Amino acid sequence: MINEIGHFALVLALCVSALQMVVPLVGAARGDAALTAWARPAAIAQFLFIATAFFALMHAYAVSDFSLANVAANSSSMKPLLFKLSGVWSNHEGSMLLWVFILALFGAAVAVFGRNLPPSLRARVLSVQAMIGFGFLLFILLTSNPFVRLFPVPAEGAGLNPILEDRGLAFHPPCLYLGYVGFSISFCFAIAALIEGRVDPAWARWVRPWTLAAWCALTTGIAMGSWWSYYTLGWGGWWFWDPVENASFMPWLVGTALLHSAIVVEKRDTLKTWTILLAIITFSLSLIGTFLVRSGVLTSVHAFASDPRRGVFILLLLGAYTGGALLLFAWRAPQLVGGGLFAPISREGGLLLNNLLLTTAAATVFLGTLYPLFLDVVAHQRVSVGPPFYAMTFVPIMVPLLIAMAVGPMLPWKRGDLLAALSHLKWAFLATAAAAIVVLAIAGVRSIGAACGLALAAWLLIGTAVELAERVHLFGEPLASVFRRARRLPRSAWGMTFAHAGMAVVIAGITGSTAWTEERIVNGKPGQSFDIAGYTIKLDAVNEVQGPDFTATQADMRLLRDGTEIAALHPEKRFYPVENGAATGVAIRTNMVSDIYAVIGDPDGKGGYVLRLYYNPLVPWIWLGAAFMALGGLVSLSDRRHRVGAPARRARPVADAGVQAAE
Amino acid sequence: MARRGWLYVVPIVVFALLAGGFYVGLGRDTMVLPSPLIDKPAPQFSLPPLAEGESGFSTSDLRGHVSLVNTFASWCAPCRAEHPVLNHLARSSGVAIYGIDYKDKPDAARAWIAALGNPYVRIGADDGRVGIDWGVYGVPETFIVDRTGRIRYKHVGPLTEDDVTATILPLLAKLGR
Numbered sequence: 001m002i003n004e005i006g007h008f009a010l011v012l013a014l015c016v017s018a019l020q021m022v023v024p025l026v027g028a029a030r031g032d033a034a035l036t037a038w039a040r041p042a043a044i045a046q047f048l049f050i051a052t053a054f055f056a057l058m059h060a061y062a063v064s065d066f067s068l069a070n071v072a073a074n075s076s077s078m079k080p081l082l083f084k085l086s087g088v089w090s091n092h093e094g095s096m097l098l099w100v101f102i103l104a105l106f107g108a109a110v111a112v113f114g115r116n117l118p119p120s121l122r123a124r125v126l127s128v129q130a131m132i133g134f135g136f137l138l139f140i141l142l143t144s145n146p147f148v149r150l151f152p153v154p155a156e157g158a159g160l161n162p163i164l165e166d167r168g169l170a171f172h173p174p175c176l177y178l179g180y181v182g183f184s185i186s187f188c189f190a191i192a193a194l195i196e197g198r199v200d201p202a203w204a205r206w207v208r209p210w211t212l213a214a215w216c217a218l219t220t221g222i223a224m225g226s227w228w229s230y231y232t233l234g235w236g237g238w239w240f241w242d243p244v245e246n247a248s249f250m251p252w253l254v255g256t257a258l259l260h261s262a263i264v265v266e267k268r269d270t271l272k273t274w275t276i277l278l279a280i281i282t283f284s285l286s287l288i289g290t291f292l293v294r295s296g297v298l299t300s301v302h303a304f305a306s307d308p309r310r311g312v313f314i315l316l317l318l319g320a321y322t323g324g325a326l327l328l329f330a331w332r333a334p335q336l337v338g339g340g341l342f343a344p345i346s347r348e349g350g351l352l353l354n355n356l357l358l359t360t361a362a363a364t365v366f367l368g369t370l371y372p373l374f375l376d377v378v379a380h381q382r383v384s385v386g387p388p389f390y391a392m393t394f395v396p397i398m399v400p401l402l403i404a405m406a407v408g409p410m411l412p413w414k415r416g417d418l419l420a421a422l423s424h425l426k427w428a429f430l431a432t433a434a435a436a437i438v439v440l441a442i443a444g445v446r447s448i449g450a451a452c453g454l455a456l457a458a459w460l461l462i463g464t465a466v467e468l469a470e471r472v473h474l475f476g477e478p479l480a481s482v483f484r485r486a487r488r489l490p491r492s493a494w495g496m497t498f499a500h501a502g503m504a505v506v507i508a509g510i511t512g513s514t515a516w517t518e519e520r521i522v523n524g525k526p527g528q529s530f531d532i533a534g535y536t537i538k539l540d541a542v543n544e545v546q547g548p549d550f551t552a553t554q555a556d557m558r559l560l561r562d563g564t565e566i567a568a569l570h571p572e573k574r575f576y577p578v579e580n581g582a583a584t585g586v587a588i589r590t591n592m593v594s595d596i597y598a599v600i601g602d603p604d605g606k607g608g609y610v611l612r613l614y615y616n617p618l619v620p621w622i623w624l625g626a627a628f629m630a631l632g633g634l635v636s637l638s639d640r641r642h643r644v645g646a647p648a649r650r651a652r653p654v655a656d657a658g659v660q661a662a663e
Numbered sequence: 664m665a666r667r668g669w670l671y672v673v674p675i676v677v678f679a680l681l682a683g684g685f686y687v688g689l690g691r692d693t694m695v696l697p698s699p700l701i702d703k704p705a706p707q708f709s710l711p712p713l714a715e716g717e718s719g720f721s722t723s724d725l726r727g728h729v730s731l732v733n734t735f736a737s738w739c740a741p742c743r744a745e746h747p748v749l750n751h752l753a754r755s756s757g758v759a760i761y762g763i764d765y766k767d768k769p770d771a772a773r774a775w776i777a778a779l780g781n782p783y784v785r786i787g788a789d790d791g792r793v794g795i796d797w798g799v800y801g802v803p804e805t806f807i808v809d810r811t812g813r814i815r816y817k818h819v820g821p822l823t824e825d826d827v828t829a830t831i832l833p834l835l836a837k838l839g840r
Contacts, residue, residue: 326675
């Protein structure tokens with residue numbers, strides 16, 4: 001019964017979204033307040049229906065109702081409850097339902113929290129959002145219905161792919177989708193602005209918190225995904241430039257650019273068409289990511305069930321949304337009036353440079369991801385693009401970006417003096433040189449790459465700190481007044497400081513893990529010890545243990561330093577009988593500066609086991625830094641100006657002025 | 664400010680090309696690729712081993728029995744997806760699988776083998792030249808060589824269990840290893 005209600009709710013949501021995409025749009029065009037007012041209740045109703053469907057499916061997973069084909073194929077009654085629930089989005093149908101659930105959640109959020117928006121803009125935003133919802137609901141109902149029944153009902157389900165059965169991964173897709181789908185709001189605002197023919201600082205201020213929220217979620221989602229591959233794939237690696245990883249990284253890069261260009265629109269009323277284009281591209285890349293992952297046009301380690309028919313459908317949706325948006329852009333964008341001019345050396349110029357480098361970086365990743373596909377289509381040749389390509393193309397783009405990241409915030413708006421800004425950064429220069437020299441002195445001349453990486457990280461970290469110090473007049477005034485200034489600093493400024501500092505920490509982590517990872521692969525018998533990076537790992541025993549739905553070969557290891565025991569390590573190799581699959585349980589001991597990482601492999605048949613032992617210096621900083629970046633986003637999101645009432649929109653036509661005053 | 668209207672049309676044109684490419688890409692079969700080498704003798708080559716002291720891989724190894732030649736690299740994500748299939752094939756069918764480690768660092772390849780298991784009888788380290796002789800476009804690719812040393816089949820992209828049961832095993836049976 002609950003399943004039928006879920007299915008029915010999904011159909012109702014489709015009907016509501018059909019109304020929501022037409023009625024408010026007509027109302028806004030005609031200036032009919034009654035029709036315009038449809039947008040809010042429709043968005044909320046659509047959300048409630050989709051939520052009903054989503055929780056119906058969750059219920060089916062929770063009670064292991066194998067009469068649903070989707071549950072039977074992706075769950076089993078032996079799973080712990082958490083993994084039963086996360087099974088909802090471990091498969092194509094369920095994850096698409098999560099996708100529209102989050103889409104509707106954002107729509108409802110705009111309806112509820114968007115009180116300060118002019119009614120016509122809100123109606124258009126929600127209308128465009130309903131168009132996206134309509135397409136994806138149709139997609140679910142026609143090609144990927146999670147409520148399809150199965151008869152006869154099997155006694156047990158086929159289970160979940162063991163490597164997906166993980167606490168971190170349970171929350172990774174929702175986070176990622178919050179990011180992907182969150183960018184749909186920026187997209188809808190961009191389309192609404194194109195329809196209205198009007199982009200101004202007030203618009204930028206409305207769109208920014210949504211972009212920021214999506215960005216925080218995406219940052220967290222990507223970091224979680226990378227962390228997951230670090231501790232479950234058992235390889236010591238944390239990023240593989242795999243098409244599916246790239247699919248999440250491209251919207252992040254362009255979304256980061258959007259976040260910065262929206263500042264320029266808000267503060268200086270310029271770079272408008274560019275910002276609109278970025279908003280369209282960011283969400284389009286999210287859609288392209290969905291297409292790449294779901295259609296099977298690319299081969300990837302993240303093998304999702306793929307189906308060409310679904311691929312064609314998603315491609316049609318992509319064509320309608322991105323194609324439609326870009327057509328509208330070509331038609332309406334030339335009419336948007338540009339705002340203030342600025343000199344190349346200025347805050348605007350710095351942010352523009354940031355934008356150019358970030359979009360170029362995204363284009364590089366895009367090329368690397370899609371080149372194999374297009375070469376095949378055009379020349380019928382097959383190639384694989386691997387990490388060497390990205391090392392040669394992506395890294396050289398990031399270096400100037402990181403250098404500029406410390407300088408940009410020091411420049412004033414409109415017209416700046418580069419030499420003056422650089423002279424403020426003298427401490428950062430010293431720190432950079434010191435970092436490089438220390439690394440070379442300790443690690444030797446061969447670590448020149450690592451020295452450059454850590455020097456860059458130091459430059460960015462100290463540069464960011466100097467900027468903050470200057471804002472609060474540290475060193476110039478008594479401490480009490482410094483504290484007062486720090487308290488009064490807008491949250492968005494603190495947000496930037498956190499995020500930029502977080503980036504510096506990430507860079508240090510990436511550098512350390514690339515340059516100094518040590519790895520030993522040995523055939524070990526119980527009783528033997530192995531040395532790695534000044535630590536000793538002693539293998540005491542190997543036992544068979546029983547988990548909730550798996551059996552495992554588990555090693556008892558002790559981690560010793562100078563003869564004293566620091567930690568016990570229990571890497572295991574798990575076997576899942578229901579799914580007939582295996583997964584690696586990595587043992588990691590971290591001190592937040594470096595990780596000792598141990599994996600047990602196959603037995604050699606003579607009492608020994610293949611052991612892989614890694615020393616991964618600075619790796620924890622990658623996620624620590626990413627957490628700082630997301631935190632920076634959240635702090636900035638809490639800025640007063642996003643919460644306090646409506647920013648006054650400059651009254652342009654006289655007729656509008658009455659509406660403005662009435663709000 | 665002079666308006667350069669055509670600039671605003673660029674995004675939609677680029678997107679149209681992209682979408683066209685996607686559409687054509689969707690229809691294609693990712694796994695079939697004709698090779699001019701089919702039914703020709705395998706090229707002459709001699710590859711060094713991944714580690715000193717092990718034996719390398721050369722043309723003469725392929726004589727006298729039906730074998731599978733698989734190109735792979737530790738940097739190649741699809742190869743990682745394919746690897747369990749090869750392990751299973753080697754264990755269940757007993758066919759001799761030879762590996763060509765394509766444009767890879769020997770250390771990385773050794774670590775990869777140690778981690779994921781070794782389905783190969785012998786592995787040769789190739790800097791790319793032997794791959795050209797075999798007509799390798801990208802990794803992974805898998806060839807079936809008969810007992811006279813002729814290439815009889817080429818599979819592009821990762822092998823799946825379905826490929827193995829539908830194509831590889833019947834062909835191996837036909838060639839009568």
